[in-house]
Every structure is written in structure tokens, then in C-alpha cells.
Amino acid sequence: MALPGGMLPGMGMGGANAGMSEQERQMVKYMQMGMESCVGKTIMSGVMGAGLGGMFGLFMSSMRYDTPLTPQGAEIASLPIRQQLRQGLREMGRASYSSAKNFGMVGAIFSGTECCIEGFRAKNDLYNGVAAGCITGGALAAKAGPQAAAVGCAGFAAFSAAIDYYMRLPEDEKSRPIA
Secondary structure, three states: OOOOOOOOOOOOOOHHHOOOOHHHHHHHHHHHHHHHOHHHHHHHHHHHHHHHHHHHHHHHHHOOOOOOOOHHHHHHHOOOHHHHHHHHHHHHHHHHHHHHHHHHHHHHHHHHHHHHHHHHHOOOOHHHHHHHHHHHHHHHHHHHOHHHHHHHHHHHHHHHHHHHHHHHOOHHHHHOOOO
16 A cells, blocks of 8 residues: 555655654654653553543443342332433442542553563563562552462462463464464
8 A cells, every 4th residue: 555655654765754853853752762661651551541441440330230129229210310310320430430540550550560670670571570460469459468468469470471471472372272
């Protein structure tokens, strides 16, 4: 597919910065530096986690099954439709906010921790994600006590290891079924 001008973006004749002024190149450089820094990655992961969590909470709240057969459902069903909608939307907002807060916190803690560990070790390998998962799981479960923190550490580290291992597999091994 050819674009007007006969070239694909970022191909030949100056690369991706072709046609940019010096000020635009400087701005792109600063944006790349910001996204590659641990602070930038932490903020970006927190914001994206909050966005995903908000959508997830909204979806899960809309799928909640309250029937008029339960006492709470019968109470809501007896209200006018406008009141029913108001209560339903209010509950969806609460669930969405709660999930957004939790997903954002998990994303920010994990991403920031992994970036710091990677910078400290100067390696990009499986162990960074495992260590970051352990720290994240332990930190999130710390309020519930040391035993919960240990279980959170182990669980999040195992999950991180499994996901990271799968993501590092060569493409041809990902397409084959597990058996």
C-alpha cells in the first residue's frame, strides 16, 4: 500500500522524523524519554489500569443479577423506573470506581517495581517480573497480615512468571496447542 508521496511513514529519506521541525523533534525526544522512564511507565500503567478497571467494573456491575424475588430486589422493583435507574447507575458508578482504583494501583505498583528492579539489575529477564510480582502481591496483601502477604507474594509472583514465560516464548511455540 502506497501513501501519498510514495513513501511509508518512517521509511527512508530521514526516517520517522522527516519533515519535522527542530522543535517537533525535540518534543518527540522528550516524550520518548518520559515514556521510557520508570516514573513515566508507572504513571502510564496506573492510568491504563484504572481505565481498564473502570470498564471492567462497569461491565461486571451491569451483569449483576438482582431478581425481584430477593428482598432487596423486591424493594427496588417497587420503586418508579426513574428511581430504579438512578440506583442502578449509582451502583454501577461505585463498582466502576472501585475496580478502577484497584486495577490502577496494581498496574502502577507492578510496573514501577519491575522498572526499578530492571534498572538496578541491568537485565531484562523473567526474574524481574517474578520479583516485582512478589513485591506487588505482598504489598497489596500486607494489611491482612504476614501470612496473607506471603500468599499474595507467592501467588502474584507465580502469575507473573507464567505470563512472562508465555510472552517470551517464540511465536511458533505459541501457536501450537498445549498437549
